[in-house]
Amino acid sequence: MxxxxxxxxxxxxxxxxxxxxxxxxxxxxxxxxxxxxxxxxAAEEFANQTGAPAPIVESTGTGGGFQVFCGGIGEGHPDIxxxxxxxxxxxFDLCVQNGVTEISEALIGNDGLxxxxxxxNDFDWDMTLGEMFLALAAEVPVDGEWKAxxxxxxxxxxxxxxxxxxxxxxxxxxxxxxxxxxEIAMHGGCKQxxxxxxxxxxxxxxxxxxxxxxxxxxxIEAGExxxxxVQQLVANPNAHGIFGYSFLYxxxxxxxxxxxxxxxxxxxxxATYDYPISRPLFFYVKNAHRGVIPNMQEFIxxxxxxxxxxxxxxxxxxxxxxxxxxxxxxxxxxxxxxxxMSAPTK
Numbered sequence: 001m002x003x004x005x006x007x008x009x010x011x012x013x014x015x016x017x018x019x020x021x022x023x024x025x026x027x028x029x030x031x032x033x034x035x036x037x038x039x040x041x042a043a044e045e046f047a048n049q050t051g052a053p054a055p056i057v058e059s060t061g062t063g064g065g066f067q068v069f070c071g072g073i074g075e076g077h078p079d080i081x082x083x084x085x086x087x088x089x090x091x092f093d094l095c096v097q098n099g100v101t102e103i104s105e106a107l108i109g110n111d112g113l114x115x116x117x118x119x120x121n122d123f124d125w126d127m128t129l130g131e132m133f134l135a136l137a138a139e140v141p142v143d144g145e146w147k148a149x150x151x152x153x154x155x156x157x158x159x160x161x162x163x164x165x166x167x168x169x170x171x172x173x174x175x176x177x178x179x180x181x182x183e184i185a186m187h188g189g190c191k192q193x194x195x196x197x198x199x200x201x202x203x204x205x206x207x208x209x210x211x212x213x214x215x216x217x218x219x220i221e222a223g224e225x226x227x228x229x230v231q232q233l234v235a236n237p238n239a240h241g242i243f244g245y246s247f248l249y250x251x252x253x254x255x256x257x258x259x260x261x262x263x264x265x266x267x268x269x270x271a272t273y274d275y276p277i278s279r280p281l282f283f284y285v286k287n288a289h290r291g292v293i294p295n296m297q298e299f300i301x302x303x304x305x306x307x308x309x310x311x312x313x314x315x316x317x318x319x320x321x322x323x324x325x326x327x328x329x330x331x332x333x334x335x336x337x338x339x340x341m342s343a344p345t346k
Contacts, residue, residue, distance in 0.1 A: 025294050027055035028078045031065030032176045033224045034111060034244035035082030035281050038315045042303040045314060049302065052295045055080075061224045062176025063091075069284065070095035079289045079296055083282045084111065084176030084244065085183075089344045096343075102287040105341040107331050108309060110321040112245035112270035113181055113277040115168070115258040120237040123162050126259040129276060131157050133189030135166050136219050138212035141195035149214050162238075166218035169229045170242035177226075180279045181242055182211050188276060230255065245270060246319030270321045281320065287338050304332045 029039055036059040047054035060068065062083045069081035070091060077100075087105070095103060115132065117125060134140050134157050140149045154161035171178040190196055190210035201209075213219050222229045222241070229241040230251050240258065245265050248257050257265045260276050269275035283303070290297050302308065308315050309332070311322045322328065 024075050026053045027080065027293055027296050027299055029055050029057045029080040029082065029283075030060045030068055030078045031058075031080075031082030031283070032062040032084040032281075033059045033171075033226050034084040034177055034246065035108075035283060037246055037250075037318055038108065038281070038320055039080075039082050039283065039303070041314055041318055042308055043299070045308070046295075046299050046302040050295070050298065052298070055299055059224055061172070061174040062179065063174040064224075066091040066094070066284075069286065070098055070100055072098045073100060073286065073288045075293075077286070079286050079293050080300075081284050083284060084279060085179050086280070086282060087284060087344060089346050092343050100286055100288070102338075102340045104285040104287055104335050104338055106283045106285065106304065106335040107323065107327075108281050108283060108303070108320070109315065109323055110270055111279055111281050111319075112265040112275050112321070113177060113185060113242065113279060114245050114248045114265045115240050115242050115260075116233060116248050116255045117240050117258065118233045118237040119254060119256050120234075121256075124259075125256075126262055127158070127161075128192060129185055129189035129260055130192035131189075132260070133186055133193065133210070136168060136170075136213055137186065137190070137210060138214045139209065141193060144195070146195070146209065149216070149218075152218065164238045167220070167236065167239040168218060168242065169220050169222040169232050169239060170213070171226075172221045172223060175224060177242070177244060178213075181277070182213070184279060185277045186210055186213075244319075245321075249319035267316075267321050278321075285335065285338075287340060290338060301336055304335050 036057060040057050043055040043057055046052065062085060065081035065083065066087060069078050071077050134151060137149055139146055142150060151157055152166060153163055154166055155163045187206050187210055190206050196206065222232065226243040226247045229243055230247060233239050233241045234254055248255055248265065263269050263275050265275050270278045285300060307313055309322060309328050313322065316322050
């Protein structure tokens with residue numbers, strides 16, 4: 001992550017350009033459903049500590065968050081957006097096109113993407129990413145050809161799996177969780193297949209052919225509210241659900257995580273990336289709104305505080321895996337100071 005320092009004069013110019021349009025007294029935050037509970041926790045802590053109005057936090061999904069965050073400067077546009085992946089070049093370009101040219105990127109910690117089942121499901125689920133891919137991909141190898149996915153039952157994927165229907169609830173395309181699942185889990189699983197390895201297919205082929213989730217029933221898009229997926233799993237113990245580790249952690253009395261390659265999602269396995277479906281979490285700050293929207297700088301300082309981010313902090317208590325201390329200190333300093341990120345390359 002590279003940065004360009006935002007000068008005081010640039011901040012002042014940006015703030016002046018926005019001042020006329022600013023009238024609200026509450027910070028507005030949008031973005032990732034995975035980052036949402038962490039931002040909500042920081043908002044509540046900020047309000048409790050300062051007596052100021054708590055920021056308004058909306059769960060819009062990562063992609064949806066960037067769309068509205070990058071819509072422009074002024075009270076009609078959000079101040080901060082949470083993201084379960086880094087901002088894309090196309091999204092950054094949209095921001096610039098609409099005058100949002102100074103953005104601070106805050107890497108707050110790591111998260112594991114979990115596939116979970118209800119504790120009432122007594123099977124010890126342990127699969128490879130390749131087996132997961134065969135269950136969820138739109139197209140898979142069948143008799144030496146790349147075809148529409150024919151598998152309906154788990155025991156068709158692996159004879160040791162239960163003879164139960166493949167039913168997996170997961171995030172929609174607007175979700176950063178979906179983006180990360182495709183990039184890390186689906187592409188990783190596709191690359192494990194003998195068909196792909198022996199065929200000598202490159203990353204471009206994998207990206208073009210292994211990114212589509214099936215739409216014939218076994219995979220069900222469940223919207224941006226991960227709590228609804230939890231409810232579906234409790235109601236149907238044979239179903240699986242895909243969401244960030246924080247939701248598994250918060251519902252550990254009801255759910256258990258699927259192991260991948262013998263590794264279950266935990267704080268430790270996510271922090272070391274031994275768990276194969278791990279990802280960074282971010283929020284992005286519209287620097288032109290600092291000093292204009294009341295209490296925005298103070299809220300950023302709360303979100304970036306040791307009490308929030310460090311090991312044993314209140315975000316870790318809610319399921320986030322903290323950064324190593326040196327990296328945490330680097331990010332804290334840059335974000336609090338208002339250092340602007342450079343444009344992403346992809």
